[in-house]
Amino acid sequence: MPNALVIVESPAKAKTISKFLGDGFDVRASVGHIADLPSKGLSVDVENSFKPNYELTERGEKIIKELKALLKSADELYLATDEDREGEAIAAHLMEYLKPKVPVKRMVFHEITKTAISEALEHTRDIDYKLVDAAEARRILDRLYGYEVSPILWRKVNRGLSAGRVQSPSIRLVVEREEERMAHVAAGYWDLEATSATTPIFTASLQSVDGSRIAMGKDFDSLGIVKEGVVVVTESRATDLVSGLAAKDLTVRSVEDRPYRKSPRAPFMTSTLQQEGGNKLRITASEVMRLAQGLYEGGFITYMRTDNVILADDALTAVRSEITGAFGQEFLSSEPRIYKSKVKNAQEAHEAIRPTLPLRSPEVIASDVNARELSLYKIIWQRTLASQMADATGVTVTIKLGATASCEPPADCEFSTSGTTINFAGYRQAYQEVEDESESDEKEALLPAMKVGDNIQVDKYSADGHMTSPPARYTEPTLVKKLEELGIGRPSTYAAILGTILNRGYVWKKGQAIVPSWTAFAVVRLMKNHFTELVD
């Protein structure tokens, strides 16, 4: 019987793994980092090849004391912190402060299942000091940036301000979006819509006049200048066309059928869960994380701070059989779908955020969690199932119709309408995505049967004036998305970034929108002028 001490990062994880390992293994948690640079002073010896002066944190001291005591009666030590940069550093720090006299093994696993754990137990390795160096270098750079630049802001702008590798580029994004909005010149344009007198009713919008495409919002640049080869319909032109078309039929000129097919999105990772929590449930990123933490500790979902979208093999099998049972064989994707993380510098120490095994539907756990946790669990459940389901398929029909407006001179007007009919819901049976504005053209609309040459009666033609609008301000979900794309921040910090820039008075929230303060403008300007590379 072994008598081993196993150290992981999270207490909840320790509890689960303890069950798999059984007697002879004492599983404990480091509860995150145990050592850090003290907050007072730079604590980096700039003269001496940037040697960091790490110290045990207050909690680290307590933890090390406890672990040291346990180590006395152990004859083996397993360092089972996460297999990523920070996890490797935690393992190295544990070595340094525990100074174990017994054999030490580095053990890593990416899913918490019995087979994965016993596999990991048999394939231990040594600490990878290259990765440890990378983690310490990251820490040193962040300290140097933060503690050397912030004081400049105290002197030049305002006391208590801060700068950093993550927060400063974040502020820059918000400020630059605001500048685009201020520089934006609105342009006006009109469009025409025909409402049919058919059953079902449909609307068609004017596309071109005498063969020239008419301008829509997207044809204007930020200065209000319209693209070449596109004509802007003015108010008087629009009313002329409406009266010129009055009571005229439209003739069908073309009917085009295109197959429609859409695949589900990958299972959740931290950033996408925060985005969907914001979009679908209207809750903040930090609220999402609080709820997810509750679900994780209750054993309902896998780890919630991850940049990976992979499902463990047994989870994949379980999900696929759940789909067959709940929806039927035809809703299952023919091949297992394997997703890849698109995140820059993804570390992939954990798997995707998904319901734990054995799979339990939201109804089953409803009485074990509170209402808010349940609503988050529901979207995790649905998204996980959907990720292994079949494509949604259907047909998109695009119809062009024309008529001649009796103006002076007469003008040929071409209208267009389109509608998508979903024949097979596929993954949508389980999970409906929030529509991206950019894909709004695939709206589902019912059209009557039409063929080329048909005359379609029109109930009325109407003209509408529009102004181009500036790019939207960031919201919490869109900022998280942008930061992730740029590789700024980590799953454990996305939610905290907004807190930092709010607390420092760099931004404030106007409803969902994130608006920069004058301080933010001043600081971004100063940093762009003097520390260009630091805000890039």
Place this chain on the structure above:
DNA sequence: CAGTGAGCGAGCTTCCGCTTGACTT
């Protein structure tokens, strides 16, 4: 001599990423 004020020095602010749990609103 008491009260005032200029001048000086010391101490404070700050980073990011890994984990909870103890706070308040």
